[in-house]
Amino acid sequence: MTHIILREKDVPNIRELDVYLANEGFDGLKKAVSMKPSEVIDEMKRSNLRGRGGAGFPTGIKWSFIPQSEPVKYVVVNADESETGTFKDRQIMENNPYQMIEGALICAYAIQATAVYIYLRGEFWDIAHDLDERIEAARAQNLVGDDILGSGYSCEVYTHLGAGAYICGEESALLNSLEGLLGQPRVRPPFPAQKGGGLYKEPTVVNNVETLANAPYILRVGGEKFAELGTQQSTGTKVICVSGHVNKPGNYELEMGKHTFRDLIFEMAGGIPDGKGIKAILPSGGSGPIVPATDEVLDTKLTYEDCQSIDTILGSASVMILDETVDITWAASKMTKFFKHESCGKCTPCREGTFWLDKVIDRILRGEGKRSDVELINNVAANMQGTTLCALGDFAANPILATIRHFPEDFYAHVDGDDEKAPVKAAGD
Amino acid sequence: MANPLADKYADRIQKHMSKYPDKRSAVMPLLYIAQEEYGWLSPDAIVQVAEICEMDPTQVKSIAGFYTMYRESPKGKYWLQVCTDLPCALKGADQFHHDLLAHLGIEEGGTTDDGMFTVEHVMCLAACDRAPMLQCNFGYVENLDMDKMKELLDKWRKEAEAYANAD
Ligand SMILES: Cc1cc2nc3c(=O)[nH]c(=O)nc-3n(C[C@H](O)[C@H](O)[C@H](O)COP(=O)(O)O)c2cc1C
Ligand code: SF4
Ligand code: FES
Numbered sequence: 001m002t003h004i005i006l007r008e009k010d011v012p013n014i015r016e017l018d019v020y021l022a023n024e025g026f027d028g029l030k031k032a033v034s035m036k037p038s039e040v041i042d043e044m045k046r047s048n049l050r051g052r053g054g055a056g057f058p059t060g061i062k063w064s065f066i067p068q069s070e071p072v073k074y075v076v077v078n079a080d081e082s083e084t085g086t087f088k089d090r091q092i093m094e095n096n097p098y099q100m101i102e103g104a105l106i107c108a109y110a111i112q113a114t115a116v117y118i119y120l121r122g123e124f125w126d127i128a129h130d131l132d133e134r135i136e137a138a139r140a141q142n143l144v145g146d147d148i149l150g151s152g153y154s155c156e157v158y159t160h161l162g163a164g165a166y167i168c169g170e171e172s173a174l175l176n177s178l179e180g181l182l183g184q185p186r187v188r189p190p191f192p193a194q195k196g197g198g199l200y201k202e203p204t205v206v207n208n209v210e211t212l213a214n215a216p217y218i219l220r221v222g223g224e225k226f227a228e229l230g231t232q233q234s235t236g237t238k239v240i241c242v243s244g245h246v247n248k249p250g251n252y253e254l255e256m257g258k259h260t261f262r263d264l265i266f267e268m269a270g271g272i273p274d275g276k277g278i279k280a281i282l283p284s285g286g287s288g289p290i291v292p293a294t295d296e297v298l299d300t301k302l303t304y305e306d307c308q309s310i311d312t313i314l315g316s317a318s319v320m321i322l323d324e325t326v327d328i329t330w331a332a333s334k335m336t337k338f339f340k341h342e343s344c345g346k347c348t349p350c351r352e353g354t355f356w357l358d359k360v361i362d363r364i365l366r367g368e369g370k371r372s373d374v375e376l377i378n379n380v381a382a383n384m385q386g387t388t389l390c391a392l393g394d395f396a397a398n399p400i401l402a403t404i405r406h407f408p409e410d411f412y413a414h415v416d417g418d419d420e421k422a423p424v425k426a427a428g429d
Numbered sequence: 430m431a432n433p434l435a436d437k438y439a440d441r442i443q444k445h446m447s448k449y450p451d452k453r454s455a456v457m458p459l460l461y462i463a464q465e466e467y468g469w470l471s472p473d474a475i476v477q478v479a480e481i482c483e484m485d486p487t488q489v490k491s492i493a494g495f496y497t498m499y500r501e502s503p504k505g506k507y508w509l510q511v512c513t514d515l516p517c518a519l520k521g522a523d524q525f526h527h528d529l530l531a532h533l534g535i536e537e538g539g540t541t542d543d544g545m546f547t548v549e550h551v552m553c554l555a556a557c558d559r560a561p562m563l564q565c566n567f568g569y570v571e572n573l574d575m576d577k578m579k580e581l582l583d584k585w586r587k588e589a590e591a592y593a594n595a596d
Contacts, residue, residue, distance in 0.1 A: 087555040122498040125567040158448040164497030180453035243516035249558035334515040
């Protein structure tokens with residue numbers, strides 16, 4: 001397959017503007033500005049592209065929510081990429097940056113936005129400065145700024161650096177952070193697309209880097225042709241980040257529905273090191289449910305709907321592989337420490353829940369837990385589900401519930417089975 | 430009141446300000462500039478940034494405290510943030526972090542006596558395919574092991590000494 005997103009694998013140096021332009025670069029934007037904005041949105045709807053940031057919301061429909069009557073509108077590119085195990089947006093911005101810029105401008109034209117802000121996690125310092133230079137190079141070719149390609153449409157593109165906070169990847173927290181407010185989620189409605197809910201209270205589209213990088217191709221070949229790739233519910237390709245216990249970790253762009261976890265892990269990523277067996281898969285970073293590496297799971301196709309059928313999610317497709325030596329209790333502890341650290345503290349169930357989960361799992365790992373502690377974890381996690389202001393609370397709870405559901409023996413192995421004898425303090429310690 | 434940041438970095442500050450419809454939105458880039466100037470976000474630096482952004486210093490301080498990349502206390506010349514999140518840990522990052530601390534003779538979060546290195550562990554840095562890895566100030570160093578690390582520490586030490594002697 002030729003790549004749609006990771007095009008540097010087919011076209012070396014596509015990161016340079018002259019090479020990008022010589023390889024259909026900005027043809028999608030040219031096409032877009034020759035159409036009516038509403039026609040661009042229709043094209044995106046026909047592609048059935050779903051957001052690549054995790055939630056999988058249909059992109060064309062998201063764009064169509066923007067009220068055209070408002071004079072000021074924004075596009076915000078979510079380049080915060082902080083989900084554990086995710087490193088695809090980084091590769092796109094490092095190796096095929098103009099495609100993301102072009103995609104953002106297509107979105108901007110479609111909703112008639114006045115400006116694009118690219119919000120990058122602070123650690124992407126070098127990438128942000130590189131993008132600044134590339135934006136200027138594009139401006140010199142009349143691709144950014146005033147009267148883009150002589151169309152009469154004008155739009156600025158800016159970068160903005162975060163400073164290390166996972167929660168700023170959540171779109172409403174991101175908008176607060178960009179506005180110089182504390183990077184905590186907002187109460188919704190109003191949603192970002194609505195007046196009052198977006199950046200500076202103006203209607204705003206927030207899209208992931210990979211999502212937008214699909215737009216130039218969709219405009220070039222047409223939404224219908226794009227939708228021929230993949231399945232009906234999961235069109236196009238997906239960049240899959242593979243990490244953990246594989247011989248060849250990295251990003252693999254695959255047509256959705258054509259490959260299984262088995263193909264991904266054993267063919268593309270070169271299998272498990274040292275001839276070890278595979279124990280479990282985390283298909284969507286630290287925030288999606290873990291699945292045991294059974295034949296049924298390994299033979300599951302990589303699509304949104306197939307992952308759902310095995311009680312997990314494709315999400316941002318950050319696939320972490322755990323070999324047979326991994327203690328799932330330890331892995332659960334790692335994930336919990338992440339969410340405890342990253343909880344913004346705004347709502348009690350998330351702030352306290354992550355604190356208690358970490359405390360109880362630590363005590364179990366130290367061999368100081370009791371059997372009822374496993375039940376306690378279940379209860380704490382269940383109380384977090386659906387009770388928090390943003391999805392981080394669910395992200396913290398769901399994976400833990402799945403680790404216990406699928407690997408109870410890993411937890412019970414740390415407790416000696418006798419509640420009376422175990423040297424534990426009460427739950428309120 | 431004098432505001433050395435506003436004077437010294439007028440051009441850069443103006444460039445950031447021009448991106449946004451209000452001054453408050455420039456607070457994050459300005460905190461980076463202040464940190465670059467003073468090495469950390471001292472109370473005085475916070476006040477200067479607040480003044481430029483027309484914000485309350487307590488708000489600026491809470492923003493500085495919200496993020497991991499702002500230094501609320503002085504750090505070593507080289508601030509080493511080692512990723513020990515799950516994918517890196519599956520590739521030995523916990524051991525690497527432990528060995529690095531032992532080699533430098535410091536505890537997690539500590540700084541070497543010569544003020545050269547601070548070591549902290551952090552969450553995923555979007556480089557999980559190149560573990561173990563760390564962020565040194567604003568750059569990534571990837572595919573590490575302790576041998577490579579020791580060479581780097583030597584190199585950085587020499588660079589810092591050469592820089593100090595050149596002053
Ligand atoms: C806690 C949390 C963290 C998130 N982090 C990211 C992120 O780093 N990158 C991203 O694109 N989306 C992230 N999202 C999803 C965004 O809120 C939003 O749905 C997404 O940017 C929409 O873009 P898309 O429709 O193109 O996927 C996060 C969501 C939550 C709840
Ligand atoms: S769920 Fe957690 S991260 Fe989200 S708003 Fe509440 S406290 Fe903050
Ligand atoms: S887990 Fe270390 S970079 Fe992702």
